[in-house]
Amino acid sequence: MTLCADFDALRASAADVRIVTSDGQSIAAHSCVLASASPVLERMIDRARRGWGADCTIRVLGVSFDAVRAFLHFLYSAKVAPEEEELVGAHGAQLLALAHAYRVGWLKRAAEAAVSARLTPERAVDMLKLARLCDARRLYLHCARLAAKDFSAVERSDGWRFARRHDAALQLELLQLLEDADQRKERWARERAAQEACRQLGEAMASLDHIFPSDGPARGDAPCDKAGCTCRGLQLLMRHFATCARKAAPGGCARCKRMLQLFRLHASVCDRPDKACRVPLCSHFKAKAQTEKEDKTWRLLVKKVTRAKVMSSLADRKVVPEVVVMSWTMYNGRVAKLR
Template sequence: MSTSTKNIPKPPPLPRVTYQRFQASSTRKPSGSSRLVPKEAVETWDKVLQQALGADTVIQTEGNFRLSAHSTFLSAASPVLANLLDQSRDSNGKTYLINLPAVPFEVAYIFLRFLYTSWYVLMSSNENFLAYKASLMIIHKPCSLEEEEMNKCAFPLMLLSHWYSIPSLKRVCIEFLSREGHINRETVLDMLQLARGCDATRLSFLCISMVIKDFEAISLTEAWKEMKESDPLLEQELEAVFEAQTERQERRLKLEEKKTYLEVYEALEALVHIYREGCVTIGPRDKPLKEGRGTVCEFRFCKGVESALRHFLGCKSRASCSRCKRMWQLFQLHACVCDDSDSCDVPLCRSLMEKREIRKKYEYKLRLLAEKVVTAKNSLGPFSARLFALFTYIFDTKSDMTESGYHETFGYRREINIALPVLSDDNSYNFFKSGDEHSDDSNKQNKPNRNDFRKQ
């Protein structure tokens, strides 16, 4: 063994299992129950908060309920609270009072518990919290899950974290509110106003993105109307952002559309190149292939058009083949843009051009016929042709309009108002008969034959 190999140091040891577990846990989504603080420490600080051991501060919440706390913890956790504590000292200099009149008791307790333990659930169990509230003589609705608690308290906790400058709690609230399902049509505008007021840039971006994505539906909600009255500048800003995003999407679509048209143009140029000059592996029969010039063609889509053309020439089911249909459309498109179809080398160019001219004349006649039919239909107004023929018979009849005749006439109307004219068994069209005015012979002479009608 050489001296160089002896001087090589040994490799470092592999990571331990605990390190691998830490890496696996760091990739998971953090939740309210995940914490780096030991459970015993959390329980100890819970006892300090619940039993008010050495408490020198009183926090008054909504409904004149009070919580005991320690000024040392509050001052260390928040500089804003430290300033408030200095201003709220009583005359003896011992007790501090912080008023939170608009904050519910549950929110204030979760806020304090986060300052003490860095954990934002109410307590380790619902029974302990109910017992604690019962000792304070407060009526409380049951709630046990941290997800349910955060759903109710995330908004006010976000405000408290911003007011009292507690970044760790703000990050927890932003992460919770940014989860899928919390931002919806009903809450996105309220959450956007909250994020703008609390300087939560990431949450504001998510809310604005959702508003732009579903602008038409969100603009019809009641929250939009309330925002329009309370903050019209925000409404104008959202509309401006939506219009700018729409214009940007339209420009992108136009660029993509232009790119597609340019690719189609290059495919047409490659088709003309194959039939006029020929390429390395394909070309017209009367011209030799371009051998010895390399395999790279200057036309980008030459190989693709060649492959599609070979398939088109050998396919036996062109009518149902999608690839053959695209090739046929390429031939038709070339016939539309070709300037000199008489001397064009591409097959079917002249015949397709002639068929196109014939089709134009036919489409013009068909369009003219449709316009005349629509004009004739509109000239009748609200009455149809069959109903007009029925009214003509009723009011032109020479029969006496007695009471029985009146009911008889309009009785026929109710029976056959949707069956004019009627094809009878003797292959002729039957119209109404008015008494003795017409005889059977005259009726036979006046009745047109169905075969004559078809000839006409």
């Protein structure tokens, strides 16, 4: 691939701007193209012409000649073709700095994506500092995520050793990012555990409805023929509750207390009339809830279990609504990124 096919035609035309790089080499360019591509270059060209006449020289320092040449090529083409992605990747960091300095937004986004795709733990600290200087939020988050994932490799990098000796602010910032990532993982783990508990409670409520249907006789200890049902465990727990002699003793029985909590939770989510519901103690807890005010924590638990019960019933359908599929996919995607 010819790096800058536009430059061949440029040499034969009247170029009115000269770009000088750090090593003293120069590249001819057109002011109209540069001014239309970058507002910063437009002001620099205007200032140079007002100060020194027709001769216009712009110095682009701090990056290599090849990076400046690639930068001008993309300014002329105004896009990154699929076959030019390797060129962006080869000069990604320098193109990102140039695009940020000269306010070429589309090229900055392309360079940021290229640097993020080729990021390694050894370069995470250097690219983190570059992302902070260039206000590249996507690259910044990618560096932080990579450092949290493989911090041992980051500690062995030259960038980390330099930050420890000469840039305490960068070191502190990276450590804070790692701490935030750990706290975020712990928070997500707690949320997943809470959601799993609510899902299990929702299944328990559905099992109670299955054991004590509103129409037809109660199943009692009869085995359940429903696939994946947890009725058997509840049947054993209710049998223990009916025969346990320790539930009235001081301290009580832990299993009986758990069964009472399930009965109370069922009464809170039950939408059947009092006479139509056959679950034990349902009417008792409903009447008690009308006379006593439930605390905020219990109301929140009831709300979450009701939501889990609804989601479980939707998941059991043969045709799941599209909004449920999209929500579940989005949730799993967010969790996978934090792992």
